[in-house]
Each structure stands twice: as structure tokens, then as C-alpha cells.
Amino acid sequence: MMACTGFLVIMTETLPAGLLPQLASGLQVSEGGAGQLVSAYALGTVLAAIPAAALTRELRRRGLLLAGLGGFLATNAVTALAPSLTLALAARFVAGAFSGLLWGMLAGYARRIAAPEHAGRALAVAMAGTPVALSVGTPLGAWLGSTLGWRWSFAAMSLLAALIMIAVRAVVPDAPGQRAQTRMPLRRVFAFPGVPTILVVVFTWMLAHNLLYTYIAPYLRESHLPLRPDLALVAFGVAALIGIWITGLFIDRALRRLTLVSVALFAVAGAILLAAQGSLSCALLAIALWGVAFGGAATHLQTAMSAAAGENADIANAMLTTAFNAAIFGGGALGAVVVDGLGARTLPAVLIVLALIALVVGFGRRTAFPVNT
Template identity: 85%
Template sequence: MATAPPAPPTSRARTDFPLPALIVMACTGFLVIMTETLPAGLLPQLAAGLQVSEGGAGQLVSAYAIGTVLAAIPAAAWTREARRRPLLLAGLCGFLVANTVTALAPSLAVALTARFVAGSFSGLLWGMLAGYARRIAAPEHAGRALAVAMAGTPVALSVGTPLGSWLGSTVGWRWSFAAMTLLAALVMAATRVLVPDASGQRAQTRVSIPRVLGLPGVTTILVVVFVWMLAHNLLYTYIAPYLREAHLALRPDLALVVFGVAALVGIWITGLFIDRALRRLTLVSVSLFVVAGAALLAAQGSLIVALVAIVLWGVAFGGAATHLQTAMGEAARENADVANAMLTTSFNLAIFGGGALGAVVVEGIGARMLPAGLLVLALIALSVVGCGRRTAFPTHR
């Protein structure tokens, strides 16, 4: 008579809310976003240090994004059965090495290679992190666990990137990347101590990538991810020219700090309600994008209106990743890691699209019209979420 398999080592962790482990995961997200966005605030220093134009230095951002897009889905597919903590440590080690090489890079070619490698490890980590966070928490707290694990993103955008830019402009850009190396080492040490292991996907539950894409709700969620994040990046990427052309007496860095703090509020609200109100939270968040877009479009010269709109935009964006990854996890179930890798790819394609489409708007009709694009795209995303009441964003969970 066959005996039951032993319980996985995560069974004890699932009885409580594993806050220390989730904070470590949030620090991982902070590291990933900081590494991605750091060059954008250091273009003059990077250009001078590597003896290239600012446009050439800007390719360090592109190389990272390309690595993420190309690696996310294959990495998730190849590592489905791997245990989660060793995989997390491997990803963090990749960031440690890549940031070290970037800090020491003697030429643009070496730096671009290191950035591509960092982007590839980003694809690996974003593909697994959401599923890992949900896996080590009790099922009734899975959404709240994901909200905590994703908190590193707005903190990095609102505090980390400006701090890294200040460090680079004060003591040199190489020290900023060296700081990322130190952070990676600290997060690795914390992972070994605080993060419980979890099993990978069972072989009998694996399906092919095309079949994951065909699971009910998955394609709908990917469409929402792309359209919603395209709306966000359209304005976020070009916030400086928008503020200037809208005649708003607000510095871009201060606007982004307001946005980041509001995003933290959005994550807190999401953590309170995500496990019982996913559909309503998503509808409210996308609706706030619509309101923010309309307000920013009308805020020509009105600082108060603009600040209120930025706060609403930040609150809506703060919980967006948690809403979308929770929806994807429930739609894909055992294949959530691969599905979240698809989500990561769609997200990064939206970043590309936001930059490209925003450039067309800025050079064509002017940056002051960017909120109109955000408004239209948010309305499209809202209609798709509304139509996904059966599988993607179900009314009853």
C-alpha cells in the first residue's frame, strides 16, 4: 500500500503570515527596480565616465529591458520544478555579479552586457516572486502576502532611485552600482535566514506555454496589463515635459515623491481588501486612472488640481501589480509562475510602448496632451476588466 508523500517544508510557514520573509521579498523587488531605473538618473555621469553620448548611455536602460523581455518566459518554463529559495538566491547572486561588473565596467560594451544579464535575472525573479509569496502564506492571506512582497516597487521609485541618483552625482556613478552590489549581498543573507523554502511546480501539473496562454482569463489579464501599464508609462516616462508644458510650478522629482508616497497608500489599501474584493479593487484602481487623466488634462496651470490628480494616480498604481498578479495566480493556479512571466513580459513591453508612443505625442501635439492618452487607454482597460467578470476578474472568488 502506497504511503502519502511527506509534507513540504513550507507547511509550517503557511500557518502564519510570514511577514519577515515577505519583507525580504519586498527588498528583492526594491533591488530589481533600483537596478533597472538607476541609469535614468545618472545619464550625464555615465556618459562622461564611459566616454559616450547621453543617448548611448541611455541604452543601458534598454539593454536591461531587453534582457527581461527575452528571459522572463523561458526562465520560468525551465525552472518550474526547482525549489524556490535556491532559485531566489541564484537570481540575487546574478544581480550581485551584474551590478559589480557594471560598477567596474571599463567600456560601454561591458556595461551593456552586464545590464543585459541583470535584466535576464530580473525576468527570472519577477516570474517567480509573486507565486513564491503566495505559496508561503496561508491561502486566506495570499493576496495580502503579495501586497507586502510587492511594496518594494513604489519605495524604489519614490525613494530609492532619487537617492541612488544623488549618491551617483555626489561621489560618482560607480558607487551607486557598488551600493546595489552591497544591497544584493544583504538581501541574500536575509533570504538564507528568514525566507522558508518552497517546492516548485509538480511535474504532473505542468502544461505547455501555449496552453497556459489559453487558460481561461489569462489572455484577458495580459491585455489589461499591457493597456493599463501603457497608460501609466505614457505619462510617467515624460512627466518632466508634461509639468513644463502644463505650466505647473512643480519639480519632476517632487512630483515623483508625491506619486511614490501615494502608491504606498495604495499598497496598504490593497493589502486590507485584496483577499476578498479583487474585482472591486481593480475596477476602482483603473477608474482612478481615468479620473486622474481627466484632472491632469484640465490642470493647465493649476497646481492644486495637478497634485490631487498625482495622488489619485499614485494610489491607483500602488496596488496595480498586486491586483494583476493575484488575478493571474488565481487564473493560472499551478502554472502561475509561467503566467506571471508572461505578465512580466507584457509589463515590459508596455514600458517600451510608453516610451515610444509618448515620444510621438511629445514631438507631435505636445506633452500637455499626454493625460489624454492615459485617459483613453485607462477607459479601454476599464472596459476589459468589466468584461472579465467570469474568469479574469471574477465577481465571486
């Protein structure tokens, strides 16, 4: 059910990107205006993740999970019925806030209800919903919207939220919140050894990812590659599932090496893409490596953050969520500068630089990713 929750959250976040023409027509705005539905969601996540985690640390986890899922049920229903862009934007902002709440608690919840020796594997399973949503869910939602109308896509998200809530009540064990005597102020959690380093790695690594993911279409076009963007992203999503599987096998005994290899694969994929101008086979190889490297990224980072923050893992993972969504914002902004100024063909070079920064920052010091993990 954790994986299903992740699927719902990511699908809700990315769905407007596949429905921009329908949203623009239905709400009588430009496609640029409809695109702000994605921005409003991300903004809600950035602003709400840390305060939501701080205010709910002591609450029992299953009730909190059900409240977050109920928020998605309601906000997707409002979006489906919204008569104007203004109401849809407000609903999307609130949905983003519930996203911040759920991402801040899912990692700690998944680890708490698993045996300690399998905590990393449990987190890998919980995070599997992300690549499935990106590779299958969003294209399926876009197809449904183009066939029946965009409002039905958001209505389907509300129905999915209701079904997950029923399943959570039936099969997911409860877990206590954080004990009052172990709660620490936000500034002290931020100062824990390893936490600032992990946040820098999150931002630079995910910024590299979002640059290419957001602007994959102009990159493929300018590189003269005979590959449709939707098919490229399906290949990426399938490879990401393989990355999740590999992560589940090794995360509990080789976190440092697994994360190091994943970040390094980003740089390797960027180098292949630079050399792949016009070569479909090279491009597909690079996309596969990129997907495998990204598939376990959330699990690697949240496992490292949970280890660094201990019983304050929920608030620390809320910081991680904020850094992650800041990278989504940054990827769109920096990518636009690169694409408009230097051309989309140079995106892999920027990806390489960012991946190398993540490698130097994250693995030059051993507090964030200790040798024995």
C-alpha cells in the same frame, strides 16, 4: 525579503535614468547612448522572463531566489567596474534576464509561504518594494552617484544584493517547485480562461502609466505647473505606498472591485490633469490619485493571474512580466510620438483612452476578474 528583492530589481532597472550625465561622462558617450542601459535591461527582461520561468518551474524556490539575487550581485558589480559602454550594456542585459527570472517567481513564492486566506496580503507586502524604489531608492541612488560617482551607486546595489541573500538564507522558508504532473505547455497556459484578458489589461494599463511617468518632465513644463519632476515623482511614490496599504486590506476579499476602482482612478487622474493646466492643487490631486491607483496594480494583476493559472502561476506571471516590460518599451516609443507630434500636454488624454480600453476589456468579461473576488 520579497519586498527587498523587488526594491533591488526596480532600483537596478531605474538607476541609470537618474545618472545619465555621470554615465555619459564616465563612459565617454552621449546621454542618449547612456540611456540605452535602461533599454538593454528591459530587453533582457522581455526576452528571458518566459523561458526562465519555463526552465526553472520544478526547482525549489529559495535556491532559485538566491541564484537570481546572486545574478544581481554579479551584474551590478560588473557595471560598476565596466570600462566601456559595450561591457556595461552586456551586464545590464544579463541583469534584465535575472529580473525576468525573479519577477516570474516572486508572486507565486510569496503566496506559497503564506496562509491561503492571507495570500493576497502577502503578495501586497512583497510588491511594496516597487513604489519605495521609485520614490526613495532611485533619487537616493542618483544622489549617491552625483556625490561619490556613478560607479559607487552600482557597487551599493551589489552590496544590497549580498545583504538580502544573507537575510533570505536566515529567515525565508523554502517552498517546492511545481510538480511535474501539473506542468502544462506554454500555449495551454496562455489559453486558460482569463489569462489573455489579464495580459491585455496589463499592457494597456501599464502603457498608460509609463506614458506619463516617462514624460512627466515635459508635461509639467508645457502645462506651466510650478512643480519639479523629482518632487512630483516623490509625491507619486508616497501615494503609491498608500495604494499598497489599501490593497493589503482588501485584496483577499475584493479583487475585482479593487482593480476596477484602480483602473477607473487612472482615467479620473487623466481628466483632472487635462483640466489642471497651470493649477498646482489640481495637478497634485491627480498625481495622488495616480499614485494610489498604481500602488497596488502589480498585486491586483498578479493575484488575478495566479488565480487564473493555478499551479502554473509562475509561467503565467512570467507572461505578465513580459507584457509589463513591453509596456515600458511602448510607453517610451508612443510617448515620444505624442510629445513630438501633439505636445506633452495631450498625454493625459492618451492615458484616459488607454485606461478606458483596460476597463472595457478587463471588466466586460468576468473570467479574468470574477465577481466573487
